[in-house]
Amino acid sequence: MRYSNSTKMFYPDGYEAPSDAVSVSSDDVKRAFSRRPDQVLDLVNGGIVIRDLPVDLRAAKVSEINRxxxxxxxxxxxxxGWLMQCDIGDVQxxxxxxxxxxxANETALPVVVDYHNAVHSDVALSTVLSMIVALGAHYQSLYQHRAALxxxxxxxxDTVAQAVLDEIVW
Structure with missing residues (x-):
């Protein structure tokens, strides 16, 4: 925005700004666009002040658990005997x-690829089924642990102290 000789402000295209508009410096605008997502902008005395949002300690702890x-x-x-990927999508x-x-009335899977992309050929279906059960149980145990935490x-x-949250560990 720029000022005219009067008390009115005008946008660069010449249109008059609303009467409650405030002019800010280009440095304030640069800082406003470089703020973090956990910060908000306040307008104080004609300038932009970047303020941190209050930290939701519980939400931060849930994010830590999810990670x-x-x-x-x-x-x-x-x-x-093979390290396998074990995300639920991999199990499915x-x-x-x-x-x-x-x-298809097969007795073996022609190919099973492990975590390291090693190819295992002609894996008996009984072996594959035991792998599916083991992988599914492992995933489910992790999922239940996360849910419990x-x-x-x-x-x-809401007002829990950080020290109390620090006692909850994966």
Whole structure:
């Protein structure tokens, strides 16, 4: 915005700004656009003040728990002597391949690819089924652990102290 000789302000295209508009410096505008998502803008004495939002300690702890869950999933799980990817999608894909092999009256899966992209050929369906059960149980145990920790955090009052949250660990 720029000022005219009067008390009115005008936009660069010449249109008059509303009477309650406030002029700010270009430095304030640059700072406003470089703020973090956890910050808000306040207009104080004609300038922009960037203020941190209050930290929701419980939400931060839930995010920490979710990251730990994702990290545990990314580590994979060993079954049948092979380290396998164990996200629920990986388990479902293996189960789908198993189901298709059953429908086709096969006795083995022609290919099973492990965590390190090693190819295992002609894996007996009984072995594949035991892998599916083990991978599913592992995923479910991690999922239940995450759910229990999140419930523990959310049962705490909004005003919980950080020290109390620090006692809740993955």
């Amino acid at each position: 730990a869950f994702s990290d545990a999933i990314c580590e994979g799980f060993t079954t049948n 894909r293996l189960k789908s391949a198993y189901d298709l092999a059953i429908l 999140r419930a523990q955090v959310m049962a705490l009052p």
